[in-house]
Amino acid sequence: MQHDRSQHLHGQALNYIPGGVNSPVRAFKGVGGNPLFFKGGDGAWLIDADDNRYVDYVGAWGPLILGHRHERIIAALEQQLSRGLAYGASTEAELAMARTVCQLIPAIDQLRLVTSGTEATMSAIRLARGFTGRDLVVKFEGCYHGHVDGLLVKAGSGALTLGEPDSLGVPQAYTALTHVLPYNDPQAVADCFAQHGADIACVIVEPVAGNMNCVLPEPGFLEALRERCSHHGSVLIFDEVMSGFRVALGGAQSVYGVTPDLTTLGKVIGGGLPVGAFGGRRDIMNCIAPQGAVYQAGTLSGSPLAVAAGLAMLEEVGKAGFYDDLAQKTSQLLAGLKERAQAHGVPFTTNQCGGMFGCFFSEEETVSRFPQVMACDSGAFKRYFHVMLDNGVYLAPSAFEAGFVSSAHGVTEIQHTLDAADKAFAAVAKN
Ligand code: KE4
Numbered sequence: 563m564q565h566d567r568s569q570h571l572h573g574q575a576l577n578y579i580p581g582g583v584n585s586p587v588r589a590f591k592g593v594g595g596n597p598l599f600f601k602g603g604d605g606a607w608l609i610d611a612d613d614n615r616y617v618d619y620v621g622a623w624g625p626l627i628l629g630h631r632h633e634r635i636i637a638a639l640e641q642q643l644s645r646g647l648a649y650g651a652s653t654e655a656e657l658a659m660a661r662t663v664c665q666l667i668p669a670i671d672q673l674r675l676v677t678s679g680t681e682a683t684m685s686a687i688r689l690a691r692g693f694t695g696r697d698l699v700v701k702f703e704g705c706y707h708g709h710v711d712g713l714l715v716k717a718g719s720g721a722l723t724l725g726e727p728d729s730l731g732v733p734q735a736y737t738a739l740t741h742v743l744p745y746n747d748p749q750a751v752a753d754c755f756a757q758h759g760a761d762i763a764c765v766i767v768e769p770v771a772g773n774m775n776c777v778l779p780e781p782g783f784l785e786a787l788r789e790r791c792s793h794h795g796s797v798l799i800f801d802e803v804m805s806g807f808r809v810a811l812g813g814a815q816s817v818y819g820v821t822p823d824l825t826t827l828g829k830v831i832g833g834g835l836p837v838g839a840f841g842g843r844r845d846i847m848n849c850i851a852p853q854g855a856v857y858q859a860g861t862l863s864g865s866p867l868a869v870a871a872g873l874a875m876l877e878e879v880g881k882a883g884f885y886d887d888l889a890q891k892t893s894q895l896l897a898g899l900k901e902r903a904q905a906h907g908v909p910f911t912t913n914q915c916g917g918m919f920g921c922f923f924s925e926e927e928t929v930s931r932f933p934q935v936m937a938c939d940s941g942a943f944k945r946y947f948h949v950m951l952d953n954g955v956y957l958a959p960s961a962f963e964a965g966f967v968s969s970a971h972g973v974t975e976i977q978h979t980l981d982a983a984d985k986a987f988a989a990v991a992k993n
Contacts, residue, residue, distance in 0.1 A: 564612055564614075565610070565611075565614070567610075567611035567612045568597070568598045568599045568610060568611045568612060569596060571599045572596045572599065582597065583597060585720065587623075587958075587960055588959070589959075590959045592944075592960035592961060592962070593948065593960065594944055594948075595948065598611070598956075603618065603629075603630025603631060604630055604631065605629040605631075605968075605970035606618060606630075606968055606971040606972070606975045608630070608956050614954070615954055616956035617955050617956065617971070617979050618630070618956050618968075619955070619956060619958070619967070620956060620957070620965075620966065621966040622829075622834060623829065623963075624804050624808055624829040624830065624918075625830055625832055625833065626966075626968055627807070627808060627830050627875070627888070627917060627969065628875065628968060628969050629968040629969060629970025629971070630970070632878065632970070634875075634877070634878055635833045635834065635871050635874050635875060637874070638833075638870040638871055638874035639870055639871055641870065642655075642866050642867050645866075646866065648865055648866060650861065652864075653864065653866055653869070655866060655869045656675060656864035656866075656869050658873055659675065659831070659873055659876075660672070660673040660841075662873065663827070663876075664841070666807075666812060666876070667806075667812055667815070667816075667841075668812075668821075669821045669822055669823075669825060669842060669843075670842055671842065671843055671844035671847065672841055672842075672844055672847035673839050673840070674839065674840055674847070674863070675837060675838070675860075675869070676838040676840070676863050677837065677838060677860055677862050677863060677868075678838045679707075679804075679826065679827075679828035679838045680707075680708025681708075681838050681860065682803060682827065682838035682840045683707040683708050683710055683766065683801055683803070683826050683840075684708065684710040685840050685858045686764075686766070686799050686826050686840040687710065687712070687763075687764060687799070688857075688858065689797075689824065689840070689846060689850060690799060690824065690846070691764070692849050692854070692855065692856035693763075693797060693845075693846045693849050693856070694763045694764070694795065694796065694797060696761050696762060696763035697761065697763060698740075698758055698761045698762045698763055699712060699713070699739060699740050699762075699763060699766065700740075700743060700751075700754060700762055700764070700766070700796075701713055701715065701716075701740060701741075701743075701766050701767070702742065702743055702767055702771075703742050703745060703774075703932045704717075704718045704722065704745055704777070704932040704935065704962075705717070705766075705801070706718035706720075706722070706768075706773035707766055707801050707826075708803070709729070711731075711732045711736045712732070712739060714728060714729040714732050715728055715732075715740045715742050716742045718771070718774040719960075722773070722774065722960075741754055741758065744932060745771060745774070745777065745783075746779065746780045746783050746931055747783075747931075748782055748783055748786035751765075751790055752786070752790065755790045759790070759793070759796070762791075762794060762796040763796060764791075764796055764797040764798070765790075765796060765797075765798055766801055767798075767799070767800065767801065768801050768802075768804065768805065769784055769800045769801075769802065769813075769818060769820070769822075770809055770814045770817075770915045770918065772804040772918060772920075772963070773804075774932055774935045775920040775921075775922060775938075775961060775962050775963065776914070776915070776918055776919055776920025776964035777913060777920065777929065777932075777935065778930060779814075780930055784818050785820055788820050788821070788822075791823070797823045797824055798822045798823050799823070799824045799825070799826065800814065800815055800820075800825050801826045802814055802827055803826055803827060803828035804828075804829060804918070805915070805918065806826075806827040806828070806829070806831065807830040807875075807876065807879055808829070808830055808917060808918050809885075809916035809917070810916055811879060811880060811884075814915070817915065817916075822842065823842050823843050824841070824842035824843070824846060825842055826838070826839070830875060831872045832868050832875075833871030833875035834871060835867055835871045835872070836868055837865070837868045884969065885917070887969065888917035888967060888968075888969060889914075889916050891917075891967050891971055891972075891976065892914055892917050893914060894976055895919070895979060895980075896914055896921075898976065899912065899921065899980065900912060902980060902984050902987050903983075903987050905987070906984075906987040906988055906991040907991055908923070908987045908990050908991050909923060909924060909939070910922070910924075910987075911924055911927065911929060913928070913929060913930075917967045917968070918964050918965070918966055919964065919965045919966075919967070920965065921965065922934075922935070923938050923942040924937065924938045924939070935962070938961060940961050942990045942993075943961040945986070945990050945993060946986045946987070949982070949986035949989045950982050950983065950986050953981070953985055953986070954982060955978070955979050
C-alpha cells in the first residue's frame with residue numbers, strides 16, 4: 563500500500579497542529595511510522611487519503627458500534643439539520659435521551675449531558691466531592707478517565723502509549739488528592755479504605771478496562787469496591803464512557819451485577835458526534851446546579867444534532883439480539899486469531915466483553931493485571947500492527963487500547979482480517 567497523500571498531509575499538519583494530530587494516541591507513537599489520514603467510512607470499512615480501504619476495529623475509539631454512516635443515524639441527522647443545529651436551550655429530544663438512558667440503566671435516576679467523556683468524569687468527580695464534602699479520589703493504574711488534571715496519574719490510553727502516565731502542568735497539589743491502586747486488587751482497596759476511608763469522596767473505575775488494552779474485572783473486584791464505598795459513604799463511579807452501550811445494553815454494570823452511585827457515559831450515546839453524560843442516584847444528582855451548589859455547565863451540552871444521532875443509535879442497539887450477534891462475531895474473530903497465532907507458534911491471548919476485545923502478545927493464559935499488560939511483547943505488537951495495516955486492517959495504533967467490532971462487520975470482514983492475521987503472525991514469528 564502507498565500512503566503518499568497521508569505522508570504529505572502529515573508533513574503539513576506538523577506545522578499547524580501539535581504533533582500533527584488532535585489527540586495524542588492517533589500519532590502512531592506506540593507503533594512507529596506516521597499516522598494515516600482518512601477521508602471516509604463505509605460500514606465496517608475506512609478509506610484513507612490514498613484510497614486504501616481497511617476493516618476498521620477502532621470505530622472512532624468506540625462510538626461507531628453500528629459502523630460508519632449507518633442509514634438510521636444519517637437520516638436522524640438530516641432530519642435535525644432541516645430544523646437547526648443548536649439552540650442553547652432545552653429540547654424534547656434531550657428529554658427523550660435522558661429518559662431512555664434512565665430506563666436502560668436503572669442506577670441512573672437523573673442524567674446530565676455534556677460534550678465529552680472528560681467533561682463527564684470531571685463533573686462526576688466534582689459532584690462526588692460536593693456531595694460528600696470530602697477531597698480524596700481513588701483511581702486504578704492503567705485506567706484512563708479523560709484528561710482531567712487530577713486523574714492524569716498513572717493513566718492509560720494515550721498517556722500510557724506515550725510512556726508518560728503523568729502529565730506536565732498538573733500541580734502536585736491536585737495529584738496529592740488522588741490515590742492510585744492496582745486494578746483487580748481488592749486487598750489494596752481494603753487497605754486504602756482502612757487508612758483513608760473517612761476522607762475518600764469517590765472511587766472511579768472502568769468496570770471493564772479499555773485503556774490498558776481490554777482487561778476484565780476479576781470475580782469479587784467490583785463487588786469489593788461497592789462494599790467499601792457503601793461502608794464508608796464514598797461515591798462509587800463507574801466510568802462507562804467506553805463500556806456503556808458497548809458491552810451490553812445496560813453497560814458493564816448490567817453484565818457484572820454491581821450498581822454504582824454515578825455512571826459516566828460517552829462515545830456510543832453520541833452515535834459518532836461529541837456527547838458525554840453523567841448520572842446516577844437522585845440524592846447525589848440533586849446537588850448539581852441549578853438545583854444544587856455543585857456547578858457544571860456547557861454551551862453545546864445536549865446538542866440537538868448529537869442527541870438525534872444518539873437516540874437513533876440507542877434505538878438500533880436496543881433491537882432484539884443486537885448484542886448477542888455482536889458478541890458472537892467478536893468471539894469468532896478472536897478464535898480465528900488465536901488459531902493462526904498458534905499455527906505460527908506466536909504467544910497470543912485475548913480478552914472479550916461483548917463487542918469489545920483485547921489482544922496480547924503474552925504467554926499468560928489470561929491477562930487481568932496491569933503488570934501483565936506491561937510485560938507483553940510490544941515489539942511483536944508493532945510488527946503485527948503494521949502487517950495488518952499493509953493488508954487492509956486498521957487496529958488501534960497502540961498496544962494499550964481495546965478493539966471494537968461493529969454490527970457492520972460481517973463474514974467478509976472477519977475473513978479478510980484473519981487472512982491478514984495469518985501473514986502478520988508469520989512476520990512476528992520470523993523476528
Ligand atoms: P473523551 O474526553 O476522549 O471523549 O473521553 C475520555 C474517556 C473517559 N473515560 C474512558 C473510559 C475513556 O476511554 C475515555 C477516552 N478514550 C480514549 C480511547 N481509549 C479516547 C481516544 C483519544 O484519547 O483520542
